[in-house]
Amino acid sequence: MSSVERNNITISGNGSRPxxxxxxxxxxxxxxxxxxxxFADDFKVVLFDHVGAGRSDLSAYSSEKYGxxxxxxxxxxxxxxxxxxRDAVFVGHSVSAMIGVMASIKAPGMFESLVLVGPSxxxxxxxxxxxxxxxxxxxxxxDSLADNPMGWSAAMAPAIMGNPDRPELGxxxxxxxxxxxxxxxxxxxxxxxxxxxxGDLPKVPVRALVLQCRDxxxxxxxxxxxxxxxxxxxxxxxxxxTGHCPNLSAPDEVISAMxxxx
Amino acid sequence: xxxPPPPEDLEDLYEHAPCGYMSxxxxxxxxxxxxxxxxxxxxxxxxxxxxxxxxxxxVAGRIxxxxxxxxxxxxxxxxxxxxxxxxxxxxxKIPVLANAMxxxxxxxxxxxxxxxxxxATDRRRYERELLEARTNAQTAQRELQALNATLETxxxxxxxxxxQIEESLARERQLAExxxxxxxxLGHDLRNPLASLDGGIRMLHGENLSPQGERVxxxxxxxxxxxxxxxxxxxxxxxxxxxxxxxxxxxDDVEVQPVLEQVVDELRTATPDATIETEFTIPAPMRCDxxxxxxxxxxxxxxxxxxxxxxxxxxxxxxxxxxxxVLSVTNAGEPxxxxxxxxxxxxxxxxxxxxxxxxxxxxxxxxxxxxxGHGGTLEAESTAEETRLTFCMPLTxxxxxxx
Numbered sequence: 001m002s003s004v005e006r007n008n009i010t011i012s013g014n015g016s017r018p019x020x021x022x023x024x025x026x027x028x029x030x031x032x033x034x035x036x037x038x039f040a041d042d043f044k045v046v047l048f049d050h051v052g053a054g055r056s057d058l059s060a061y062s063s064e065k066y067g068x069x070x071x072x073x074x075x076x077x078x079x080x081x082x083x084x085x086r087d088a089v090f091v092g093h094s095v096s097a098m099i100g101v102m103a104s105i106k107a108p109g110m111f112e113s114l115v116l117v118g119p120s121x122x123x124x125x126x127x128x129x130x131x132x133x134x135x136x137x138x139x140x141x142x143d144s145l146a147d148n149p150m151g152w153s154a155a156m157a158p159a160i161m162g163n164p165d166r167p168e169l170g171x172x173x174x175x176x177x178x179x180x181x182x183x184x185x186x187x188x189x190x191x192x193x194x195x196x197x198x199g200d201l202p203k204v205p206v207r208a209l210v211l212q213c214r215d216x217x218x219x220x221x222x223x224x225x226x227x228x229x230x231x232x233x234x235x236x237x238x239x240x241x242t243g244h245c246p247n248l249s250a251p252d253e254v255i256s257a258m259x260x261x262x
Numbered sequence: 263x264x265x266p267p268p269p270e271d272l273e274d275l276y277e278h279a280p281c282g283y284m285s286x287x288x289x290x291x292x293x294x295x296x297x298x299x300x301x302x303x304x305x306x307x308x309x310x311x312x313x314x315x316x317x318x319x320x321v322a323g324r325i326x327x328x329x330x331x332x333x334x335x336x337x338x339x340x341x342x343x344x345x346x347x348x349x350x351x352x353x354x355k356i357p358v359l360a361n362a363m364x365x366x367x368x369x370x371x372x373x374x375x376x377x378x379x380x381x382a383t384d385r386r387r388y389e390r391e392l393l394e395a396r397t398n399a400q401t402a403q404r405e406l407q408a409l410n411a412t413l414e415t416x417x418x419x420x421x422x423x424x425x426q427i428e429e430s431l432a433r434e435r436q437l438a439e440x441x442x443x444x445x446x447x448l449g450h451d452l453r454n455p456l457a458s459l460d461g462g463i464r465m466l467h468g469e470n471l472s473p474q475g476e477r478v479x480x481x482x483x484x485x486x487x488x489x490x491x492x493x494x495x496x497x498x499x500x501x502x503x504x505x506x507x508x509x510x511x512x513x514d515d516v517e518v519q520p521v522l523e524q525v526v527d528e529l530r531t532a533t534p535d536a537t538i539e540t541e542f543t544i545p546a547p548m549r550c551d552x553x554x555x556x557x558x559x560x561x562x563x564x565x566x567x568x569x570x571x572x573x574x575x576x577x578x579x580x581x582x583x584x585x586x587x588v589l590s591v592t593n594a595g596e597p598x599x600x601x602x603x604x605x606x607x608x609x610x611x612x613x614x615x616x617x618x619x620x621x622x623x624x625x626x627x628x629x630x631x632x633x634x635g636h637g638g639t640l641e642a643e644s645t646a647e648e649t650r651l652t653f654c655m656p657l658t659x660x661x662x663x664x665x
Contacts, residue, residue: 026329030337094329133321141322144347193325215289217316217324242289244328248336 003048003079008055011083012036013045018085020046022076024094024118025192028054031093034251039258043089048079050096052184061184069095069195073102080110087112089262093247094118094218095192097227098200105203114208115258118244119227120219121198129198132220138193145186201230208234209261211254215242235261282358282379288372290314299379304351315377318348320355331362335375339364345382345389357386445500452493460486484532491560495624498557498631499609508631510554515547518587521556522580525563533567537575544582548657550636558632559589561625562651566593569649582657587638590652598644606642629653 003009010029013019019039021032029047036045049056050072065071076099080088090111092100097119104111123131124138208231212224221238228236237257241250276283282299284292295310303310303318316324323346334341340363348356359382365373463486466479498508519542526538559578566576570593580589598606605611607630610623626640629651633640638655 024329027333031333033337133325137321140320141325144320144322144326215314218328243332245333245336248333 003075003082006051006057006060007048007075007079008057009046009048009079009083011044011046013040013043015039015041015043017043018046018083018088019043020048020076020080020085020088020090022048022090022092022096022100023050023053024092024096025188026094030054031245031247032091035091035247035254035258038251038255046079046083046085046088050188051075052181052188058181058184061181063187066187067191069099069102069191069197072096072099072191073106076100076103077107077110080107085110089113089115091115091258092117092119094120094244095195098195098197101197101200101204104206105200108205111206113206113262114204115211115261116208116227117211117247117254118213118216118219118224119210120223121201121227121230122196123193123218124196126196129226130220130222132217132223133193141193142186142190145182145189198226198230201227202232204231206233209258210234210236211246211257212236212238213241213243213246214238216244218244237261284310284315284377284379286315286375286377288374290316293374302350302356302379302381303348320347320349323347323349335362335364339366345386348379357382359385441500445497448493448497448500453490456486456489456493460490480531480534487528487532488564491557491564491625494557495561495628498628499624502631508554508628508635510551510632510635512549512551514549516550516552516555517544517547518550518552518555518580518582519544521552522559522578522589525556525559526578529560529563529567535572536567536570538563538567539575539577541577541579542581544580544587546582548582548587550587550655551632554632554635558629558653559591561629562589562591562653565625565651566591566649569593570595585657586654587657588652588654590650592648592650594648597646598642598649603642603644607640626651 008029019036021029021036023029023031028049032047036047039045051066052058052061065074079085080103086109088111090100090104090113092098092114094117097114097116098121100111100114100116101119101121104114120131122129123133124135125131125133210224210228210231212219212221214221224236224238228234239246239250239253239257241253243249246254277297279296279298282302283294283296284299285294287293292310292313292315295307297307300307300310305313316327319327327346331341331344340361342361344360344362346358346360348358350356359380360377362375362377364375367373459482463479463482466475469475471479502508522540522542526540530536530538563576563578570576574594577592578589579592580587582588602611607626609627611626626642630640633653633655636655638653640651640653643650643652
């Protein structure tokens with residue numbers, strides 16, 4: 001199967017240099033809708049959904065392949081090969097920041113630089129390392145996902161019906177955005193929050209920009225600094241934005257930080 | 263005097279509404295909330311001011327809120343019916359449903375986010391029961407699918423077996439036709455020329471022949487007799503091997519002695535240099551197949567003549583007494599080696615020491631089949647002095663039907 005269908009790849013923009021955006025745990029490529037258009041004049045903009053999210057081909061999902069982040073990184077490399085990406089800019093949010101880190105090591109030359117938005121190489125505290133969560137807290141998250149998928153996900157569909165205030169978010173949004181198969185969501189959460197990719201950071205062969213929010217409960221400033229310190233070549237920018245999704249809450253700040261980095 | 267009831271005004275509606283209200287600054291901190299919410303979570307207005315929504319959620323709830331609902335709120339400006347668990351001051355969990363809406367200024371800048379909260383304890387319980395029911399239904403469905411799968415496999419196997427049986431039946435039928443053709447060819451095409459040969463020899467008997475001619479005719483007669491016996495044996499063998507079995511035509515009141523005498527006469531004629539002694543004591547007629555008993559006797563005697571020393575006589579004894587008919591044929595000669603003895607009644611077993619090597623090795627096999635067909639036995643003993651084959655059958659037993 002082509003990764004174009006499998007990962008619901010959409011390509012836009014007028015530039016020749018590719019910029020590929022990867023969404024994190026929770027939603028889909030719509031996460032980039034306030035950021036990606038800003039680069040359409042200068043870049044060939046590539047968006048995709050991870051298998052299991054958005055409008056990806058759910059039949060391509062297998063617990064075995066996607067039982068670790070490496071499966072997602074393999075997909076990213078396949079997408080890059082199919083689209084013949086060279087010297088691309090990779091922009092990854094949350095867990096996808098680390099998926100991009102892994103892909104950059106697997107496929108040298110595919111990416112020229114990485115933009116990592118709210119990255120965390122490990123969410124669970126470990127000795128002196130402060131990931132922000134105890135193992136018990138993550139277990140509770142995984143249990144609650146198993147316990148209440150109706151509250152978490154099935155009920156999402158009616159929740160996003162209609163959109164009187166922002167008609168530009170058309171119908172396609174109501175059908176896919178933040179909607180996940182409960183079983184897949186549970187497995188993706190486990191893979192994400194149990195992951196430990198700290199060892200990959202020093203191996204990244206390209207320069208990177210770390211965009212860190214204030215007051216981010218998912219990836220704290222401390223974690224952002226850790227990523228910055230362990231990458232061979234990186235810039236750390238502390239945004240004024242709060243929360244975990246500056247691409248939605250403060251797109252302008254994200255765009256200008258990216259522009260000055262590029 | 264009673265105090266007058268408080269006036270129904272907006273201020274009071276906000277504070278004591280049957281739902282919780284909360285407004286967040288753009289940075290997510292609580293700027294305003296109502297008394298209903300304060301009472302639910304066990305914090306005062308002052309304590310809640312400056313807290314973030316996160317602070318009222320469990321860690322798991324925070325993560326999920328931040329990765330799913332916060333983006334949703336940013337994307338569409340509101341969310342409806344989001345299920346959350348608030349954690350009260352005393353650590354109890356309060357399941358709620360929350361609606362949220364962003365309030366923006368004319369330039370689109372976020373002013374604050376308003377959240378309305380409804381208790382949903384019963385609803386959550388109901389959802390959980392639904393979920394359980396769904397899980398059970400899915401389990402039952404999976405079990406059903408598994409059952410169907412094994413059922414399909416079983417049906418497929420049964421059909422395959424059935425097909426195999428039908429195929430082997432068809433093969434069986436083909437084989438039976440082949441057998442009938444083969445037997446017909448043997449019986450008809452081999453016997454006819456033999457019959458005309460035999461007829462010709464009989465005609466020569468009436469002619470005036472020289473002594474040399476007489477001797478040659480006798481030899482020819484012996485050869486046709488032996489050939490006829492061989493054809494009979496081959497036919498019978500073909501029938502038994504191809505599934506037909508040896509056919510018996512059992513009759514009551516068969517006089518066996520004349521049958522045996524005729525066999526002995528024929529073989530005497532065919533082997534003039536041999537001596538055959540007979541001793542028959544058969545007081546009453548028997549129930550048997552006349553022709554087959556003759557064939558059995560002929561095979562045993564032929565075998566003895568082929569392998570016995572010419573210097574000693576071949577003795578044929580038959581007697582019927584005590585409910586049993588016993589026929590034995592004895593000859594002197596080399597003993598049958600033990601290795602041959604084991605397979606003596608199997609087809610195509612041929613002796614190695616006899617002078618006559620042109621038999622097919624079917625005689626004793628056919629004889630034993632005939633014995634079996636009559637519910638009797640055929641046994642062999644062989645010593646340095648003599649070799650004896652003994653056929654026993656019950657006088658009143660039911661003959662065995664061929665397989």
